[in-house]
Amino acid sequence: MHADPAISAAILGAFQTQVKWCEHLEAPFTAALLRAAAREFQSGGKLAEIIGGWPGDPKADLLPLRINGALNALVLTGTAPELASVYPPHARPDEASLQTILASVLRQHGDFIRRFIVSPPQTNEVGRSAALLGGFLEIAAATKLPLRLLEIGASAGLNLLWDRFFYRLGDASWGDPAAPVQLAPAWQGSLPPLTAPVRVAERTGCDLFPIDIADPDQRLRLRAYMWVDHTERMKRLDGAIALARREGVTVERSNATAFVQRQLATPRQGTATVLYHSIMWNYVSDEDKAAVTNLVRDAAGRATPEAPLAWLRFELEEAGTNPVVNLTLWPGGLDRRLAVASPHGATIEWVG
Ligand SMILES: C[S@@+](CC[C@H](N)C(=O)[O-])C[C@H]1O[C@@H](n2cnc3c(N)ncnc32)[C@H](O)[C@@H]1O
Numbered sequence: 001m002h003a004d005p006a007i008s009a010a011i012l013g014a015f016q017t018q019v020k021w022c023e024h025l026e027a028p029f030t031a032a033l034l035r036a037a038a039r040e041f042q043s044g045g046k047l048a049e050i051i052g053g054w055p056g057d058p059k060a061d062l063l064p065l066r067i068n069g070a071l072n073a074l075v076l077t078g079t080a081p082e083l084a085s086v087y088p089p090h091a092r093p094d095e096a097s098l099q100t101i102l103a104s105v106l107r108q109h110g111d112f113i114r115r116f117i118v119s120p121p122q123t124n125e126v127g128r129s130a131a132l133l134g135g136f137l138e139i140a141a142a143t144k145l146p147l148r149l150l151e152i153g154a155s156a157g158l159n160l161l162w163d164r165f166f167y168r169l170g171d172a173s174w175g176d177p178a179a180p181v182q183l184a185p186a187w188q189g190s191l192p193p194l195t196a197p198v199r200v201a202e203r204t205g206c207d208l209f210p211i212d213i214a215d216p217d218q219r220l221r222l223r224a225y226m227w228v229d230h231t232e233r234m235k236r237l238d239g240a241i242a243l244a245r246r247e248g249v250t251v252e253r254s255n256a257t258a259f260v261q262r263q264l265a266t267p268r269q270g271t272a273t274v275l276y277h278s279i280m281w282n283y284v285s286d287e288d289k290a291a292v293t294n295l296v297r298d299a300a301g302r303a304t305p306e307a308p309l310a311w312l313r314f315e316l317e318e319a320g321t322n323p324v325v326n327l328t329l330w331p332g333g334l335d336r337r338l339a340v341a342s343p344h345g346a347t348i349e350w351v352g
Helices: 005-024 028-042 046-051 063-076 095-108 110-116 128-143 158-164 216-224 231-247 256-263 286-302
Strands: 147-152 166-169 172-174 186-188 200-207 251-253 272-278 309-315 324-330 334-341 347-350
Touching (some): 005 028, 005 063, 028 046, 046 063, 046 095, 046 110, 063 095, 063 216, 128 272, 128 324, 128 334, 128 347, 158 231, 200 256, 216 231, 256 286, 286 309
Parallel strands (some): 200 251
Antiparallel strands (some): 309 324, 324 334, 334 347
């Protein structure tokens, strides 16, 4: 273990917190794996050598999720068959067996793990499209124009393809039933305007750290950060990756402010420009939040019925509560709270 007890305590604390989250979010295998990892660390084994001198804040750096991602990557690439043999869908081993296997994997693959955990976890949750869908439909119904999609914090850009997914919303549905991504959130409340005419004229996104899904290593990372307990989420992630590769979706490397400044500089006649984002606003600096908000306000002043502007966001409003879908549409500037949804879009309460 690291000589500095404060660092060791911080690392252990990060693992304990993450284990609780995994238990809460129905990921019992990932919780057991991280419990085993914490014991490995505490016993001064190989993991203590790998992360004992972690230079940053283990909790803020999501160190346990970096370790979990590295282990998942070893399994996904077929590099650690003994670990794969106890991963879901196999029966969960008892904690002592898992610990023994983990210790052996850590000893064999320390260098790979060391390299893998250098980068922060980066995810792209396709389920959030189900929360955003109603907003896009409201915009299409109100403007009757093709949509020009601009997503900030788009990660791999998978939610730029929301119109190519299939959605089951209670007894209703939307989209192509043969789509490679099928979303069936638990739906409460009335429905958005499902018959609104949806045409996408253009789709483009930005991210500070975009994931290029054409690159096999980046694709592996995206899949490795998914908790292996969540098999349905993994299925739709794989469907979305395949679709995005076929469609050639790209996300440019850019700060949201620079991207929004460029994209909203001039109104685009004959399309409804939709600036949208999901679960990214809290990562943006106060300065950039203010800059983006001012740029949207400026562009809103130039919006017309022939070139309207929408700002659709699925974001946390208050810590400890579910994120909210809000929509503002110009001209007019009508601000509407549309839905409250769980962070991955598994349950959606439509309040619009
Ligand atoms: C939690 S992820 C969400 C990704 C995606 N929107 C989703 O819902 O799956 C937050 C994303 O925002 C990006 N991000 C954070 N600050 C940003 C900024 N100022 N400009 C652009 N992207 C940013 C991060 O790189 C990350 O990909």
